[in-house]
Amino acid sequence: MNYDTILSTTNNGITTITVNRPNKLNALNKATIGELHGAFKAAGKDKDTKVIIITGSGEKAFVAGADISEFADFDVKNAEKLAAEGQKMLFDYIENLSTPVIAAVNGFALGGGLELAMACHFRVASTNAKMGLPEVSLGVIPGYGGTQRLPQLVGKGRAMEMVMTAGMIDADKALEYGLVNHVTPQEELIALAEKIAGKIMRNSSVAIKGAIKAINANYKDGIDGYNTEIKQFGKCFGTEDFKEGTTAFLEKRKAEFPGK
Incomplete structure (x- = not known):
């Protein structure tokens, strides 16, 4: 554009x-x-x-x-x-x-x-x-x-x-x-x-997205930042990035995150 x-x-x-x-x-x-x-x-x-x-x-x-x-x-x-x-x-x-x-x-x-x-x-x-x-x-x-x-x-x-x-x-x-x-x-x-x-x-874009949301929550009135962190943490476990990240760690190789 x-x-x-x-x-x-x-x-x-x-x-x-x-x-x-x-x-x-x-x-x-x-x-x-x-x-x-x-x-x-x-x-x-x-x-x-x-x-x-x-x-x-x-x-x-x-x-x-x-x-x-x-x-x-x-x-x-x-x-x-x-x-x-x-x-x-x-x-x-x-x-x-x-x-x-x-x-x-x-x-x-x-x-x-x-x-x-x-x-x-x-x-x-x-x-x-x-x-x-x-x-x-x-x-x-x-x-x-x-x-x-x-x-x-x-x-x-x-x-x-x-x-x-x-x-x-x-x-x-x-x-x-x-x-x-x-x-x-x-x-x-x-x-x-x-x-x-x-x-x-080099890191998971999906996890970074969740981290941004959780960190920002601490500065928003009426929002429990800890609760936001818990929810975003839990969401990570349903992503392909989490599977790749943990598998790569256990296999002692560099993770190739799909961003999903």
Whole structure:
């Protein structure tokens, strides 16, 4: 499929989605959010895609925020609709996708850009990356899940400070906070993400799907994460992947998971 604001390519089981608005520092607008939803939906349904990597074009930005010009004149009702539709269409959608999603943060990840990275299952960053939620400096708060996901990742106190000061942290501080898993030079960022993706792809995609669902359940109100884990654990025993995995272990050979 052809896109105007993003790129999507699939090679060796990995779909790489690139936000491609370098002249706008890859800022998110309605068109980009819509195209990202379409690309993630297509990749999630693609049997050949085992891992998704999302990054930004150029060397300056992953996604430097939302396109403020699109909503500067919104009223309360339109603003609530913007946040609700965006969360449902993209940010919550990514979080609950059964295909693993890695954010390769290659520069500025601010506002909606950091919210996009946080919606992914985990993050790796280049040494030049800068991250923050500067919305209060504009008289607004994060609206795409930032006030919820940031505390989950870095703790309440650090999240409060980051949001209230509207400041940025560098890649090393993000690593210290647990906001990213790894930091590497920019020229090695995609290679690192692909290396991790390769490790993921050696395992059962069916089991990984269940693990994503169980881990996410811990952060959803009214859902017993332990009960979700028990159910997903039990489901594994009815899969071909489980039969192959246990048989391969007992036969002391490498498992060849059918993904069923």
